[in-house]
Amino acid sequence: MNKLITAITLTSILALTQACSSLSTIPNAEESKPIVKDNHDDHSNNHEKYSNDNPKTALGKSIAEAKLMTPLNMLPNTIVPLLINVQNLNGEPVKTFETFQEKLMHLIVVSEDLQFFAHLHPDYQDNGQFKVSANFPQAGRYTLFSDYKPAQSPQQISVLKTQVGGESPSATPINFDRTKTFGTAQINLTSSQAHIKANEEVTLTFDLKDSGTNQPLTDLQPYLGEKGHLVIIKKSPPLTASDYIHAHALDDGSVGKVAFVTKFPKSGEYKLWGQFNRNGKVVTADFWIHVRD
Known part of the structure; x- marks a missing residue:
């Protein structure tokens, strides 16, 4: 597996409308594209009312x-079903x-302000x-x-958008x-660099160390087949595909240490989420970093 995973250039389009209705042209931060008409029969077996978000997928070898x-x-703090067709x-x-x-689909979910992160695994129906x-x-x-x-x-990545009703929280200061x-x-x-460029x-x-003993963790286990996973997203609302980086851990033998190699395409503030399996429990560690020109 290639250990250097850089940003994947994708495009996405957001369309929020009532289910089983025609979708209109919706602009996003990168471009405006027409959205095809939704087919009512495709959703006749769904017992809940859904809105439909139609994105574009990866450029290049996109086949889906x-x-x-x-x-x-949708309201905050409410468990809801998501369907991905x-x-x-x-x-x-x-x-x-x-x-x-180890999965058929990986779904990374982040809020626009990057305060919320989830790594989900949808079930195939x-x-x-x-x-x-x-x-x-x-x-x-x-x-x-x-x-x-x-x-x-080839592996495909689609960028999807949705919105939850209510008053958005105030901005939280970045902690470096x-x-x-x-x-x-x-x-x-x-x-590896004092100043990341x-x-x-x-x-x-x-x-990774035990907070009580300050000793390297010895109970790290593979997470989804690797020593760890790293997702990086640039602070650049509205978020687009060019803000997204996904990296995989190096096969390094150091006890309690997990390393990743990557590049940042632009200067700015980025948030990182490293995920590690500690004796069956996934630990998600989030950090902010600044990237210079």
């Missing part, structure tokens, strides 16, 4: 696209998928449809990165601390 359906008028570029359901990183339950803790816009691999095809405690794990983030390769290392 995902469409997000959510209940209408995967189609080929002719609008036909993609029916078979390959397992990668049938006929190209995945379903997962989600709980959005605050009002506002959310971006979902759907990662899947149709059978005998490099050492934090998550449960009983104290984690220190270091970089855009478009330059950098190694990011998470040093």
